[in-house]
Amino acid sequence: MSSKTELELARIEREHALFLLREMLRIRRFEEKAIEMYSLGHIRGFLHLYIGEEAVAAGAMQSLTRDDNIVATYREHGQALARGIAAGSLMAEMYGKSTGCSRGRGGSMHFFDASRRFYGGYAIVGGGLPIAVGLALADKMLARRAVTACFFGDGAVAEGEFHESMNLAALWKLPVLFLCENNLYAMGTALARHQSQTDIHLKAEAYGVISETVDGMDVLAVESAVRRAAEFVRESGHPFLLEIRTYRFRAHSMADPDLYRTKEEIEEWKKRDPISVFEAYLRELGMLADDDVVRIEAEVAAEIDEAVAFAEAGTWEPVEDLLMDVYTTTGLPD
Amino acid sequence: MPPITLLEAIRQGISEEMERDSRVFVLGEDVGIYGGAFKLTEGFIEKFGAERVIDTPISESAIVGAACGAAMMGMRPVAEMQFIDFISCCFDVLTNYAAKSRYRQGVGIPIVVRGPCGGGVHGGPFHSQNVEAFFLNTPGLKMVEPSTPYDAKGLIKAAIRDDDPVLFFEHKLLYRNPKIKQEVPEEDYIVPIGKAAIRREGRDITVVTYGAMVYTAMEAAERLEEEGIEMEVIDLRTLQPFDREAVIESVKKTSKVIILHEATRTGGMAGEITAVINEEAFEYLDGPVMRVTAIDTPVPYAPPLEEFFLPQVADVLKAARALARY
Ligand SMILES: Cc1ncc(C[n+]2csc(CCOP(=O)(O)OP(=O)(O)O)c2C)c(N)n1
Ligand SMILES: [Mg+2]
Numbered sequence: 001m002s003s004k005t006e007l008e009l010a011r012i013e014r015e016h017a018l019f020l021l022r023e024m025l026r027i028r029r030f031e032e033k034a035i036e037m038y039s040l041g042h043i044r045g046f047l048h049l050y051i052g053e054e055a056v057a058a059g060a061m062q063s064l065t066r067d068d069n070i071v072a073t074y075r076e077h078g079q080a081l082a083r084g085i086a087a088g089s090l091m092a093e094m095y096g097k098s099t100g101c102s103r104g105r106g107g108s109m110h111f112f113d114a115s116r117r118f119y120g121g122y123a124i125v126g127g128g129l130p131i132a133v134g135l136a137l138a139d140k141m142l143a144r145r146a147v148t149a150c151f152f153g154d155g156a157v158a159e160g161e162f163h164e165s166m167n168l169a170a171l172w173k174l175p176v177l178f179l180c181e182n183n184l185y186a187m188g189t190a191l192a193r194h195q196s197q198t199d200i201h202l203k204a205e206a207y208g209v210i211s212e213t214v215d216g217m218d219v220l221a222v223e224s225a226v227r228r229a230a231e232f233v234r235e236s237g238h239p240f241l242l243e244i245r246t247y248r249f250r251a252h253s254m255a256d257p258d259l260y261r262t263k264e265e266i267e268e269w270k271k272r273d274p275i276s277v278f279e280a281y282l283r284e285l286g287m288l289a290d291d292d293v294v295r296i297e298a299e300v301a302a303e304i305d306e307a308v309a310f311a312e313a314g315t316w317e318p319v320e321d322l323l324m325d326v327y328t329t330t331g332l333p334d
Numbered sequence: 335m336p337p338i339t340l341l342e343a344i345r346q347g348i349s350e351e352m353e354r355d356s357r358v359f360v361l362g363e364d365v366g367i368y369g370g371a372f373k374l375t376e377g378f379i380e381k382f383g384a385e386r387v388i389d390t391p392i393s394e395s396a397i398v399g400a401a402c403g404a405a406m407m408g409m410r411p412v413a414e415m416q417f418i419d420f421i422s423c424c425f426d427v428l429t430n431y432a433a434k435s436r437y438r439q440g441v442g443i444p445i446v447v448r449g450p451c452g453g454g455v456h457g458g459p460f461h462s463q464n465v466e467a468f469f470l471n472t473p474g475l476k477m478v479e480p481s482t483p484y485d486a487k488g489l490i491k492a493a494i495r496d497d498d499p500v501l502f503f504e505h506k507l508l509y510r511n512p513k514i515k516q517e518v519p520e521e522d523y524i525v526p527i528g529k530a531a532i533r534r535e536g537r538d539i540t541v542v543t544y545g546a547m548v549y550t551a552m553e554a555a556e557r558l559e560e561e562g563i564e565m566e567v568i569d570l571r572t573l574q575p576f577d578r579e580a581v582i583e584s585v586k587k588t589s590k591v592i593i594l595h596e597a598t599r600t601g602g603m604a605g606e607i608t609a610v611i612n613e614e615a616f617e618y619l620d621g622p623v624m625r626v627t628a629i630d631t632p633v634p635y636a637p638p639l640e641e642f643f644l645p646q647v648a649d650v651l652k653a654a655r656a657l658a659r660y
Contacts, residue, residue, distance in 0.1 A: 044456035044637060096456070096636030107458045107635035123460040124420065125392045158391030159423070186392055188368030194391035260367050317634075319642040326631050 023058035027078040043094040050078035052249030055274035057082040059222030069148040071128040074109035088310030097314030126159030136174035155186025166207040169239035178241040188260040201243040216246030217272045337515035343483035347490035361388035362414030394423035415449030432499040433474030448502035458635040464597035477573040479503040481548040483516040488525030505546040530577035536564030540584040543594040544570040554650035589620035599627040621660030
């Protein structure tokens with residue numbers, strides 16, 4: 001009897017491991033397709049990619065429930081995908097189509113899907129933090145036992161909003177899980193050049209907020225650290241700050257020539273590629289074979305192709321609707 | 335000297351002021367090692383050193399607040415907003431401190447806060463705005479927006495030398511536009527703040543505009559010429575205080591006015607200029623003062639929506655033809 005359970009457990013674990021791998025690959029391939037579509041001119045404006053940081057969103061999202069709230073930044077494709085927003089509606093958003101998750105009005109930096117409690121996609125650095133505090137405040141008032149998970153970059157820590165939000169969340173005892181994606185750079189400015197205290201998690205202490213750090217290149221580590229942190233927040237109703245140490249492999253945005261860090265540094269980090277390292281780990285455990293990789297890649301490729309087809313088939317929002325939703329009333333003035 | 339872009343003109347202007355006056359320094363996000371998000375301050379850190387070309391954290395309030403403090407001590411800070419949209423993050427220090435310091439305590443705040451503004455690049459709602467109207471209602475702040483390389487260089491120098499806080503808006507569509515490249519004088523010059531330029535003379539209709547919309551107006555004027563309508567194009571260059579004399583002078587000549595700007599309509603520059611025309615030249619008018627502006631919505635990302643949102647040549651033509659019938 002016991003051997004069967006163990007076998008089942010192992011199978012579930014394997015399934016879960018493959019799921020994590022798949023989630024990271026979905027993000028990677030989605031981003032690669034975004035680059036292609038940007039260079040073809042289908043995606044316009046500013047595009048910030050998540051390549052290198054996949055373990056963060058993929059790991060974290062497994063430890064949050066459907067009832068939890070998500071707040072992210074302009075580098076939010078990974079979170080949106082891992083949250084379960086259809087790749088097609090995200091691709092369509094980047095195309096600017098009305099079938100996009102923000103009706104094409106926002107683009108790459110402004111994904112939003114209230115039905116999945118994905119409250120943006122926000123292009124103002126640090127701007128999401130106070131909003132997260134408010135979501136958690138409402139949850140508390142409404143006696144909803146949900147966690148608000150707020151992603152932000154190391155650069156955002158320099159904004160007053162970070163400090164004001166930490167203080168409020170602690171002072172008002174709000175269930176906010178602050179998830180700092182420390183990728184060592186705020187655009188071209190290295191962490192040590194923009195922070196007097198480079199151990200970001202230590203800042204939490206001043207506000208009486210418990211904090212931890214975790215290796216953001218290790219999807220299992222992220223998953224379990226976020227699980228523990230989210231459980232703490234859910235049980236206690238208090239905030240928590242998790243500093244997730246990661247690295248972006250690509251430039252800050254498509255416009256960035258990436259001249260402020262060395263090729264060697266990037267190559268060094270690429271050795272810790274969250275996807276290939278995890279793949280190798282699973283192979284070593286005998287959980288992953290070539291067939292699996294081929295199958296997963298094929299499934300992911302099909303999903304991305306479908307997303308592109310969905311985006312291309314989408315229509316533009318009619319210009320007559322431009323004024324809709326500025327206020328609750330509708331209609332263009334003459 | 336070869337013709338230069340508007341971006342290069344601003345770069346030269348700041349650089350020359352830094353050479354001329356050791357109190358001038360620049361600060362902002364990625365202005366140093368990176369050379370600025372639009373590469374406007376490329377090479378500055380090598381030339382002037384990290385003490386005068388200061389890379390800051392993402393802290394707009396503290397950037398402009400620190401600039402104010404340094405300015406009180408006699409320095410001449412030039413602060414960059416990576417996109418002018420982010421100036422909303424330092425609204426307090428600009429409107430309550432910089433704008434009121436001279437009036438309240440007799441100490442001027444000679445800072446320049448500059449950055450790229452405007453749409454047409456599919457930047458979406460937070461990377462495309464024109465912010466002048468947010469500040470128009472705050473006495474104490476000057477506002478400048480050049481449309482040509484010559485003006486850009488002369489105005490940035492004037493802004494740096496000005497004893498009041500100056501917000502300096504740079505339309506990102508003009509930055510590297512090769513069509514507007516211009517030769518600029520080798521010797522030092524400024525373009526005075528508060529003085530408009532007449533880009534094209536005409537007897538029938540005045541268009542008052544600024545920034546990238548100057549080119550929209552010029553194109554419309556060329557088309558109207560074929561229809562026998564002469565349009566006069568006034569480039570304000572300074573939005574606050576704007577050149578009332580130039581506007582009124584032109585209105586007296588043409589009796590018909592269109593005010594054209596890329597910013598949204600309600601509570602914008604156009605409304606203010608209209609009011610001044612009503613007050614000072616009402617009896618000269620032969621028709622209503624007309625506004626051609628962006629529509630009152632956030633800047634949409636979708637390319638067809640953004641194009642519809644932004645004022646186009648066709649919109650100016652429509653207004654001009656309607657006005658011509660009066
Ligand atoms: C208030 C504000 N200031 C500046 C910017 C321009 N900007 C966009 S992203 C960025 C760097 C942000 O770095 P970080 O928070 O570390 O996030 P990362 O890009 O590394 O994910 C900057 C300066 C902005 N979007 N908003
Ligand atoms: Mg960062």
